Each structure stands twice: as structure tokens, then as C-alpha cells.
Amino acid sequence: MNRRNFLAASALPLVTGVAPGLLSAAHAQPAPFDRSIVRQMARDLASKPYKAPSEKLPDNLANIDYDHYRAIRFLPERALWRGEKLPFEAQFFHRGFFYKNRVDIFEVKDGQATKIPYQPELFSFGDLAPPGPAVDLGFAGFRLHAPINKPDYYDEVCVFLGASYFRAVAKGQLYGLSARGLSINTGEAKGEEFPFFKTFWIEKPAAGANSIVVHALLDSESAAAAYRFTIRPGDTTVFDVEMAIYPRVDLTHAGLAPMTSMFFFGPNDRKDVEDFRPAVHDSDGLAVFNGRGEELWRPLHNPRDLQVSSFSDLNPRGFGLMQRQKDFSAFQDLESNFERRPSLWAEPIGDWGEGAVKLLEIPTKEEIHDNIASFWLPKAPLPAKGEHTYTYRLHWGPDTPKPTSLARFSRTGIGARGDNATIFVLDVTGDKLKSVDPKKLRGDVTAEKAKIQNIVTQPNPATGGWRLSFELLKEKTPVELRASLMQDNEAISEIWIYRWTP
The missing domain is CATH 2.60.40.10 (Immunoglobulins)
Known part of the structure; x- marks a missing residue:
């Protein structure tokens, strides 16, 4: 079982309860919080040697398989802000299986951050014995819910889970491709480095708000970073992303606005495929609006050998992995419904200078693997001991955010x-x-x-x-x-x- 299948499974309906109750923060002490604090924490982290995240778990959770992990379910009636008639709710993931890294999560209210305490009673554990009440395991990640499709039902709209991966859906869509906070050495012979989000701060939304703010602290062997996500669900779900990177070493291959997807086969690529479906993919192409005013379309394919493509540019206007095919007849898959997968468009805010949009196509013989990656690679390395800030907007939805006049x-x-x-x-x-x-x-x-x-x-x-x-x-x-x-x-x-x- 891999990350793709778990994330798909995590979107299935959860066990529901009958007794109402709110997530308690009775033993946590609030502390002053503002956006500058996360940047200072990232700056401090980068000034010290890297420390690997804790993966320590109780023996009965340390080596569980997928089925046992899937049985650990957050109880929806314990969701953060349940019953407060706010536009968002938050639910949390337990640690285990592929998701052993400890993640600490805070609620921010009135300028004060309060740690959300881990409590075994937030979850049902299937046939596993729950940890003791005195054990503070933290969480593996979280997901946000909002009434995106119906005014009286809180659908899952985004999830942060695993390393620095996150993904979202717009109205009427199903989960498909993922974004990442940062990629390092992706596609390089020396091996890829996987930064991870270690702490989140979720700002409590006001009644009637159409957005929610999430702050995140990222760490890795080569860099630390601070993020501020402003998330607005809708017909297109939009993430405004503000990031500050603090390298421990010179970053020569730092991928910005990275995204990963799956392309197994399609009408352009059916070599050695015996399948009743005409196509299987979460994305069918890479679109690029470059700084020269050109609009490029690069159909994806599943190569026999690793393929790396580079589209050099100056101050790109946007790029993304798109799912243009919207007809069921193109896929004929009643379970996966690939025609309902979102496109993801990254729109730089401000000038990003010289660099290239990179595209990696990795051979795969199964649709469970994310074999496509794309990101912006700055031409100049990001020097160590500095602060490098970028702002961009992610659009999860049916298409690019601005219609084009071209066919x-x-x-x-x-x-x-x-x-x-x-x-x-x-x-x-x-x-x-x-x-x-x-x-x-x-x-x-x-x-x-x-x-x-x-x-x-x-x-x-x-x-x-x-x-x-x-x-x-x-x-x-x-x-x-x-x-x-x-x-x-x-x-x-x-x-x-x-x-x-x-």
C-alpha cells in the first residue's frame, strides 16, 4: 500500500458518533502568536544542526499494516469547532503505518496559540488497543472540512498528511494530485530529500468567513522554512502561499510550488497496456504560461525510462498539471472517476527571476504510483544562511484561473x-x-x-x-x-x- 491509496482511503466516510462533544484543550497553555514567530522558529532551526523527527510509537502501533492503520479513525463528533456554527471544522490523523513522524498542531484564537492535545478518545482503534491516556503522541496531520457542495454538510476540502504533502478539491471534485511545501534534489542522481511539516498553527475562523489561515513550520536536512496558507474553498479552491526558506547549505536544486500526479496511460501512450479503460490518469498534461507570453501544452506520458524536461523562463506567469479531459467516456471507470480529478495551477505573485519549469516523468507499471512531478527551479542557487521569500497562489479546480483566448x-x-x-x-x-x-x-x-x-x-x-x-x-x-x-x-x-x- 502506498501514499496515494491511503490518501484516497482517508477521504471515505468516517465512523460517526451520537454523543456530541468538542475537542478539549484543557491542559494546554496559550502563548502569544503572530506570523513572524514561525519565521523566527524556521530561522533558528536553520542555524542549528538538523534533528530527525521522532518516530517513536507504542509497540502495538509501531509496525501496523495498512488495514490496521485504516481502522484507526478520528471521531467526527470530536472535530475542532464542531457545534460552533463556524464555516470550517478540523479533524486529525493518528500516527502509524507510513505516517510515523510526530506533528504538533495548535489552534490560534485572539492572538494566542494553544496546543491541541493528543487524546486517545479522539479516535476509534478497531481491534487495536488504544494508547494510555498519559501518552502524548501528537498527530500525523489534519484535514479541513467546509460546506463546499451543500450548505448543511461539511465536506473534506483539503488534507495535510505525510512529509510536506497536501492536496485539495474544489466543488464537485475528488482528490487527485498533490502539492508539496518544498522539493529538494528531485530527479537528481544523489537522491531526493523529503522535507516535512513538523508543526501547524490553524487560525480559528470568524463566523461567516470564506477563508481559513494555516501556518506551518518545515524542516529538512538542507533547509528550514515557514509557510502561511490562506485557504478559500469554492468552485475553485485557492491557496495563497507565503513562504520563507532558510537554507542550511546552498540549495542548488530547490523546487518551488512542487506538485506530483499520476499518468498511467492515455490515447497518446498505450504501449504494452491491456486494460478495458481508454485512459487512466489524474493529470493529462503540463500547461505553462511563460514570461514571453507563450502558452504551452505538454501532454504527459508514461515513459520506458526516466524523462526530465526543462522549460527555461524568466518570470513565469504560471504553470500546472492539468486534467483537461472531463468526460466519463474517456475513462470508463465507475470507481475512480478520473474525470472529476482537479487540475492544479501555480501562479507566481511577483517576479521569480530566471529559472525553469521542470517536468519529471517516471516509468510505472501500476496506477497506484505518483510518477509525475513538476516544479519551478530557480537558476541561481539559494545561498545558505539567507532568507529567500516567495509568494504564489495555487488554484485547485477545473482549469486555469484565467481563460485564454487561444484555441x-x-x-x-x-x-x-x-x-x-x-x-x-x-x-x-x-x-x-x-x-x-x-x-x-x-x-x-x-x-x-x-x-x-x-x-x-x-x-x-x-x-x-x-x-x-x-x-x-x-x-x-x-x-x-x-x-x-x-x-x-x-x-x-x-x-x-x-x-x-x-
Whole structure:
């Protein structure tokens, strides 16, 4: 069992109780709190040698399997703020299985932070014996609930659990891809480092508020960091993220606004797949709005070998792992409902300078693995002993936050064309196509060190858009492809880019 499956399972309905009761903080002492305190704590952490998080658990919890961990359930009637008629509630995860790191969580009210004490009676334990009442285990993480779909029901809208992972949904959606606080050395030969959130502070929301604020302290061998998340659930759920990084060492591969997802197969990539479903993925492409005003679309694929792509830029406008396919017929999966998975768009606030949007595609033979990663990598290292601040906005929802005027590529199909060529069939949709002159519309296709032939554009009455197809003569090495629809010399569509591998 892996992280993906647990997070999916954690979204299932919890055991409900009949006796009302509130989470008690009877023995915790409040202390003054403001946002500067978390930054100072991160600064202090970074000035000292790294200390690994505590994983110590009682013997009967130390080595439990997935089924026993799944049986440990938070009791909803003990949720923080239950019964106070506030717009949010918080529930907590027990430590165990993959989630052994201790996490301390505080409630912030009227400028005072009070530690939320661990209590065994907050959970049901199945056939496991609960810990003794005097044992303070802390928590593994938490999730926030709000009436996002119905005014009288508190749906789960986001979860912070495992290392620095978190994820969210918008109205009508199901959990899919994840974000992370920070990635370090992702895709590097020396091995990836996994920073972790060690402490959270959750601000108590006011009655009628449409947002909630969460502060977080992150630690890792190479850096510490402070975060402030302002979370607004809705048709698109938005996280405003303010972060300050304090490196212990020079960070040469610090991934900002990192996100991870799953792509198993789709119409562009069904090699060696025997499955009744036409596609299986949480995201189908990487979109990039770069600082030069270009809009790029890179369909994902499941490669035979690790593929790392880099899209150099100056002051990016945004990037994200998107799930553009919204039709059940594209997946035919009654259980997973991939068409309801959110897209995640990262929007930098302010100038981020020179760097690159990185995309990692990792081979996988199972859909349970998150095999896709993307993040912003600054060109210059983040020097040790300094403070490096970034602000950005994460949009969890059906699409990019700002509509584009350009037509977009909605489907990429790839197949053999005889023995010597590969055919690419690209569907393009959008209002921009309604006003084009068909006689002036053409496909612009280029390939690096390879030959393209039979470029064809034609209307697609089934989608109301157009179809662009072309053939690539077979090559023995990867080929970088680029395509767009043009009317004379004017770009009608975004730019489709793809790395074809033999």
C-alpha cells in the first residue's frame, strides 16, 4: 500500500458518533502568536544542526499494516469547532503505518496559540488497543472540512498528511494530485530529500468567513522554512502561499510550488497496456504560461525510462498539471472517476527571476504510483544562511484561473502508420476557431532532427473544433516536437510540445 491509496482511503466516510462533544484543550497553555514567530522558529532551526523527527510509537502501533492503520479513525463528533456554527471544522490523523513522524498542531484564537492535545478518545482503534491516556503522541496531520457542495454538510476540502504533502478539491471534485511545501534534489542522481511539516498553527475562523489561515513550520536536512496558507474553498479552491526558506547549505536544486500526479496511460501512450479503460490518469498534461507570453501544452506520458524536461523562463506567469479531459467516456471507470480529478495551477505573485519549469516523468507499471512531478527551479542557487521569500497562489479546480483566448489542444492520439512512420492526431477546440478563415488555417509543425510529412488540418464536427494530424518518420532517438494552428502568421492556438521516444 502506498501514499496515494491511503490518501484516497482517508477521504471515505468516517465512523460517526451520537454523543456530541468538542475537542478539549484543557491542559494546554496559550502563548502569544503572530506570523513572524514561525519565521523566527524556521530561522533558528536553520542555524542549528538538523534533528530527525521522532518516530517513536507504542509497540502495538509501531509496525501496523495498512488495514490496521485504516481502522484507526478520528471521531467526527470530536472535530475542532464542531457545534460552533463556524464555516470550517478540523479533524486529525493518528500516527502509524507510513505516517510515523510526530506533528504538533495548535489552534490560534485572539492572538494566542494553544496546543491541541493528543487524546486517545479522539479516535476509534478497531481491534487495536488504544494508547494510555498519559501518552502524548501528537498527530500525523489534519484535514479541513467546509460546506463546499451543500450548505448543511461539511465536506473534506483539503488534507495535510505525510512529509510536506497536501492536496485539495474544489466543488464537485475528488482528490487527485498533490502539492508539496518544498522539493529538494528531485530527479537528481544523489537522491531526493523529503522535507516535512513538523508543526501547524490553524487560525480559528470568524463566523461567516470564506477563508481559513494555516501556518506551518518545515524542516529538512538542507533547509528550514515557514509557510502561511490562506485557504478559500469554492468552485475553485485557492491557496495563497507565503513562504520563507532558510537554507542550511546552498540549495542548488530547490523546487518551488512542487506538485506530483499520476499518468498511467492515455490515447497518446498505450504501449504494452491491456486494460478495458481508454485512459487512466489524474493529470493529462503540463500547461505553462511563460514570461514571453507563450502558452504551452505538454501532454504527459508514461515513459520506458526516466524523462526530465526543462522549460527555461524568466518570470513565469504560471504553470500546472492539468486534467483537461472531463468526460466519463474517456475513462470508463465507475470507481475512480478520473474525470472529476482537479487540475492544479501555480501562479507566481511577483517576479521569480530566471529559472525553469521542470517536468519529471517516471516509468510505472501500476496506477497506484505518483510518477509525475513538476516544479519551478530557480537558476541561481539559494545561498545558505539567507532568507529567500516567495509568494504564489495555487488554484485547485477545473482549469486555469484565467481563460485564454487561444484555441487549446484537447486530445493527443498517437499510433503506428505503417512500418516507417508514427501518426499524431491532435484535436483543437475553442471559440477562437469559430472566426477563422478555413482557407487560411494551417498547421505549423516542427521536429528537432527528424522529418515530418503529411500535415493535415480539417474540421472536427464532433467537437466543433479542428483536427491537426501529421506523420513523423521513425527515428531511433527521442524527438522534440512542436505544433500549433496558424491563420496566416497569427497564432490561433496554444503551442503543443511533445517528446516522442522510440
